[in-house]
Amino acid sequence: NIASLIIEQTNGIYSVGYSAIDVSTGKTMVNEIHSTSEDKTFALDEVFTLLQTYQTSEVLLTFADEKIDKEWVLSYFEIPGNYHYSFNRCRLRIAYQNELFARIYHIRSFLSPIEYLDLERYPYASESLALLCDFIIEHDPSLIEKMYKPRFLTADRFVYLGNNALEQLGIISRNSNEKSLLSLIDQTSTAIGKRVLKERLLNPICDLKLLNERYDLSEKLLEKYQTFENLLKQIYDLERILRRIKLKKLHPFELNYLFTSLESVLAILHEEQKEGIAVDRSMVDETADFIHHLSHTFDLDLCARVSKNQISENFFYEGIYPAIDMLVHEQKMQLYKVETIAKHINSLFGNSGSEYAAVGYLESEGYFITMTKNRYALIEEELHKSFITVGDHHYFFKDFTIKKLKNSVKITSTLFEEISSAYIANQVKMIALVKKRYEESLEEIEERYALQLEQIISHIGVLDVAISNAKCAKLYRYTRPELLEKSKNPFFEAVGLRHPIIESREENGIYIPNDLFLGKEPEAYDGDHITLQAAESDEVRGVLLYGINSSGKSSLMKATGIAVIMAQAGFFVPATQLRFTMFDKLFTRIVSRDNLYKGLSTFAIEMLELKNIFNRANRQSLILGDEICHGTETESALAIVASAVMRLHDLGAFFIFATHLHQLTGLDEIKKLDAIIFLHLGVQYDEVHDTLIYNRKLEPGSGSSLYGLEFAKSLHMDTTFIQQAYELRKKMSGSYSELELLKKQKRSKYNKSMFLTKCALCNKPVEDVHHIKAQMLSDTEGNIDHFHQNHRYNLIPLCKEHHKKVHEGKIFISGFVMSEEGLKLHFSEKG
Incomplete structure (x- = not known):
């Protein structure tokens, strides 16, 4: 642009x-x-x-x-x-x-x-x-x-996305090597669909009727998208082709792209009719007419080798342009004269049927006849005595020019010069006329079919995005959200909410979903969300979210924003269930490199963005903030965050703030706000394994205020000691020999990202791969809940001895959990 x-x-x-x-x-x-x-x-x-x-x-x-x-x-x-x-x-x-x-x-x-x-x-x-x-x-x-x-x-039609929400939530990324939501959910098959999907995702809307239409179409295609997907892959970029037609820049070879695309479009329209998807009958008829026009106007086989600036032959079918046909006929007649002479010479060799004399052409010389010296010697005497009649004139071969070359003989004459001149003159006229008629043909296509092409482009874009949405639902276990019109009592309810980008990376382990509820508890509501358990009233408008670094605070907060954008863009969402009244504004205040370009300090940026939120937020707004005021000292940060919470509470907006400021829980001004709750993502200290375990689940309250360096200090461990311990553990773990094993061992048949180096419970060679959640629990597509049975972290490499103990119940494997040292396998042994 x-x-x-x-x-x-x-x-x-x-x-x-x-x-x-x-x-x-x-x-x-x-x-x-x-x-x-x-x-x-x-x-x-x-x-x-x-x-x-x-x-x-x-x-x-x-x-x-x-x-x-x-x-x-x-x-x-x-x-x-x-x-x-x-x-x-x-x-x-x-x-x-x-x-x-x-x-x-x-x-x-x-x-x-x-x-x-x-x-x-x-x-x-x-x-x-x-x-x-x-x-x-x-x-x-x-x-x-x-x-x-x-x-x-x-x-008015779009959701307002404040403070660079698209990049802060990972919807898009400036770094092409960084996975974004756009790159993750773009399963489109056409350039048209790719543009539509991006425009929708980056422009969520508040039109409930249109959103339900998008959901409905994707739902219809859930079990049938593969048939359409194969046809869509044969469609070229019709939007750019139409533009080139209008500018008269379309190459003749690109007509084949257009023809192939239209054939696929027609097949798609017929498939849609079979599946009960509404299709305008006129679109079917006009597409068929367009295909007929192309196939009966242009010789597409000839067009396939012609570019617009190198037109050297006629590629229109006979009868389309009589003037061109006449010139082509003249061309053929001139060429026929030369071929007649060559045929006469070949007849002198008897009835062998071989063509020893051949017609040649050079731009510098025109037409001529050539043959080998030996063949010429056989007929030389007879040729000089013979003549040929062309038109009303007789031409004697003794008047022809015979030029003997090293291995061949070239025959020329004034007749050939006349034929060549006439042929070239006709060729120039024909090429000029073909170019002119080709541009006229493009004008005719634009006049007759431009509107039809625009309708096709729109239809294919909508279908391709719907199929991409359906495919994502199958691949990633996304579900249809339920959206309601904006109201005076908005609410947001998510069950089994997941972060789509994080869960797509197998190295992160199996994603732990969370439930979240914001708003007023509806009458006869039977939900039992942790947010409602933590509330002292029947309404939750704001959440102050606590947790150690890497516990998942930012991930949960971002997952909420991503789900809202996906739902209001018409996409299925990574959740077991998602229901909410539509938002018209979404703000983020997340630490990100993007703000550094503004030329302001981090704190100044935070204050400017908070000011914008206060000026623009309303009851239909969702605000997501991460470590607000981390750029200033604790006393000021505490005062500013508390004031921000009170201001947003008064505005009636929904908000989730991730914070480390535990002092907020003791402020009387915050305690008075019944609609504000404290939640934390739990962390446990595993004394046996001497490590922190992140359970990733929301729990009531602000949690422990001792974590990070404070936690290490509470155990009286200085930093030098901890660093030395890490170095010693690395040395004793045998990691270097495992790297050697990694190069030698094969991958698992269940998941190619798993290398079978050694048993997960000992150092013996791997003989079996065990599914933590049994394969028998999976559905017909191999999914267990929201993940696939062959997810990297549902698989455990085991030796025969330990695999036998697992099946005998002597060893219980609960799965992988996130710890301060990364993903850890948790298991227990009996006796």
Whole structure:
């Protein structure tokens, strides 16, 4: 995308006009955002989100006020290093904008072009679009041709995502090597579907009817997506093909891509009809007509080897363009003359049927006949006596020019020169006419089928994303969420909530799900969530979440935000059950490298983002905060976090704050807030194995305040001692010999990521692999609850002796648990 921004600033209050074009599809978007005296940077934050959501490669910046700090704006938008950018000093008058839009969009209306584009109430958006068009015309005028009417990005329909929530929650990532939610759930088969999926995920909505339509379609395809998936894989990027048709840049060989795609589309439409999925009958008929038009107009086999700038032959079927047919016929007649002469020469060799004389052609010489010297010697005398009749003229071979080469003989004549000249003249005319008629054919395709193609593109995009959603539901055990309209008494209920990215990495072990409830307990509600157990009233609006580092606080908090975005984007979610009234705003305050670009201290950023949350949050908002005020000293942090909790409580917003500030539990001001609860993710000290065990489950209260370094100090262990112990353990564990084993041993047949090095309970060689949760507990697809039976951490490599003891009940293996040293196997022995 190329974007254009026009930025106005009055007394520190910003207004921004935004426009962008996807040059590959011709689609344009516009927006106009205004800040307020209470929220002066709102417009800048919105534009930052737009630049991230709609992948931007180049930005044109126009500053309406010379006093605006350009470098500060670049830093705020995080433009350095990410985009190409340029400054513009010109402003465009209304009259010029109207004239420009009239020419670009071919507007013929009693409305002014600005009114026709619905931009009369958005002067900044209108000027931004005009500046963008001017900029593109200056660099590549062809890109501006056939542009779509701009789409206004209305904020009311979408969920507001504050404070760079998309990146902070891992929905997208700037690091291509880092797994994001987008990369995880994108199981689409087409470029069209890939774009639709990304746009949906990055733009969650508040339209319940549309969301249910998305869920319904995915649900219908749960058991049938593979049939459609195979057909979708044969569809090329029709959106870009349509754009190239409109610009008359489509190569003839690309007609095969279009034809193949349309055949697959037609097969998909028929399959949908069989499965009872609603399909517009006219789309089926028009797609079949389009296929017929292509297959009966173009010789697609010939087209397959022709590019637009190298057209050298006719690829239209006979009867499509009579003028071309006439030239082709003339070509054939000229070539027939030369072939007739060659045939006559071959007849002199008797009835052998062999073609010793062959027709040749060189651009520098034209047509000629060639044969070997030996063959020529056999007929030389007879050839000189003979003649050939071509048309009304007789031509004697004694008048032909015979040129003897090293191993062959080349025969030429003035007749051949005449034939060559006529052939070349016709060839030039034919190529010119084919090029002209090809462009006309592209115009005809656009006129007859552009709207049809746009409908197909939309249909395939929707279907592909629905199939991707269904596939994820099967692969990752996602479920359909239940969303309700926004109300005065919002609620959020998650059962078995999981973090999709973390659980996708087998090295993290089997993910431990959690339940969460926010809001007012409904009448006759039979749920028994830990959040309600911890509450002193029937309502929970805020959670203060405690836990040692790496206990899973941030993961749980992010899982909540991710589930909301997935659900309100129309995707199934990683939970056993998810029900909530739709949110219209979601804010994050999570420590992340992204804020470093702003040029402010961590604490300053935190305060700015908290201020934005206070100005923008409401009762339909969800706020997720991680270690707020970790950038300042404890006393100030305690006061600020407590004040923030009270402010959000008064606003009626839902929030989850992960914190280490245990002193909050003793503040009278916090104790008075019945709708605020304290939860922690439990940690246990295993005395036998001398390690911390993370159980990953929510428990009431704030938990122990002694952990981390404080926990180590309580055991009177100094850091030197601990470091030495780690080094000694590493040396004694035999890890180096295990590495040697790793190179030699084979992988498990159940899971290729498991190397069979040694028994998990001793150092003997592996002979068996044991399933911790038995295979008999799995369903027909091999899943046990939310994980697969062959998950890396549901498998244990054992020697024969220990495997026998497990089955005899002498050893009980409970599974892997997360400890301060990573995943640990927990088991017990009898007697």
